[in-house]
Amino acid sequence: MGQITLRGIRKSFSGVDVIHGIDLTIADGELAVFVGPSGCGKSTLLRMIAGLDRPTTGTIEIDGQDVTRTSAAERGLAMVFQSYALYPHMTVRQNLSFGLENTRMPKNDITARVDDAGRMLEIMDLMDRRPTQLSGGQRQRVAIGRAIVRNPTAFLLDEPLSNLDAELRGSMRAELAGLHDRLKTTMIYVTHDQIEAMTLADKIVVLRKGVIEQVDTPLGLYNRPQNLFVAGFIGAPNMNFFNAVAVDGQAELPGGLRVAVPGNGPVTIGIRPQMLHLADPDAPALTGTIRLIEALGAETVVHAAAADGTAMVVVLSGQPALRTGETIRLAFDPDALHVFGADGQRLD
Template identity: 55%
Template sequence: MGKITLNQVRKSFGEVDVIPGIDLSVEDGEFVVFVGPSGCGKSTLLRLIAGLEDTSGGIISIDGMDATDLPPAKRRLAMVFQSYALYPHMSVRKNIAFPLKMAGMDPAEQEKRVSHAAKILNLGAYLDRRPGQLSGGQRQRVAIGRAIVREPAAFLFDEPLSNLDAALRVSMRQEISELHQTLKTTMIYVTHDQVEAMTMADKIVVLNAGRIEQVGSPMELYRSPANLFVAGFIGSPKMNLIDGAEADKHGATTIGIRPEHIDIGGDGPWEGVVGLSEHLGSDTFLKVNAGTLGTLTVRASGEVMMHHGDSIRMSPQPGKILRFGADGKAMA
């Protein structure tokens, strides 16, 4: 079981309110991703849940029990750190067994669990090496191994992939997702990378300046962002945000349209001059200077060949324009 509930949880460092007050509920077995720009308080929030920081107010409960004042060890949570935080003086085997040893578990049972974890994570061949002799991806797996042997109520991940190179990041992302499918344990995952958030999460929590901007499934956030911040943060390349006369036409202060929702060619209502075209092979991203609309990013198919200076016409796909009011919130 691993249901985590935050009730008006606050954190301030001295005078500064890092987290002014958060309510959130994480269901058992859910994969929840905290995402937001650096300094938004997502790591602090995770550390509050872990018990590595004291809350300044509010209640954290785990499986219905008040855990606000419990020390980290008593919360039945396991954490994977950004730097992996492996014990450099212990072999992989001892690293993974450390939490079991701390719990005073019988050595035979320890050994059983370690080999089980090693099998799941493909670490069998490395059990007697030191962390220093492993690659980044292998270290990451050891860190995960150390977390899973305890069979915790929930896993906490603090930007675990940010030290890996791009290719490894993709495969580790899949491994963690598969692990979640297998274990069906609650996972809370912190990242600043919205791609990780979109691909892994059951539920995304978008944080900004210590506040929750929106909570929802990846597609909900993609289709109907609650406000301009989420609109701008989720999706890559970023959503085009247009204000002024064009927005007025739709009765909004700002309108948003995703690059993939703009068609080019024909006799679309918007026109512009291509500034830059990035050919990725499968897709082509065009930066179009569209006069009063500003610079628009447009996604076209990979076969479209456009060059700097070409004039084009564009039309937004029907029903894909999002409208935002003066307060930045989405309009119905």
């Protein structure tokens, strides 16, 4: 079991509120990712779940039991730190067994558990090395191994891949996903990297300024962002936004193209760069002037300025014959539009 429930969690540091009342349930065996920009409170939230920080108000439950005032040691959770937090003067084996020794577990059992974790993470040949003798990826494995040996109720991972280079991050991401599939243990993963969030998560919790903006599956967030922040945060390149005024269920995009929108008054119309394609010559189109072309081979990223000056990005497949300074005419499926009201909330 490993269901974690947060109820009305608030946290203040020196009178400054950083978490403003979080209610959230993470189901047993789920891999939940907390994502958001720097300072959004994701790490603070994780530390409160870990027991390293206490919430100012609210309760934390693990499997229905209130652990708000329970020490970190007694919560049965394991944490993987951003810095790995490996004991530099101990060998890998000593690092892995240190936590188990505190539980007065028999030595043979400790050895068996450490060896199991070592085999699972393919670090058996590193057991006698010290952390300083390991590469970043190897240290990361040891840090995960240290969490695994404790057989915790849930794993808490605080930006565990942020110190790795892009290539290693990609492979470690896949390994973490595989590990979660094998262990079936609840994992809470903190990251500011939306690709990590999208590829790993069963459920993504998008945070901003200490508030949950949206909780959904990765595709749920991508396809139906509930507000402008989530729409802009999830997806790369960022979603294009156009300000317009809706009259009688119609709004005009730069270039004069009219689209159907719910509601009336000021709206923001969003469309993902991948949802735009070159329009037929005579068809109505969203128009702009090309400012920059990034030809990536399989796709071409075009940066353009719409007729009203709004910056927009278009991802076109293949290698279309375009030149900087030209006018680009773009079409899209009306169903791909996201419309947000003046308060930034989704309208449909």
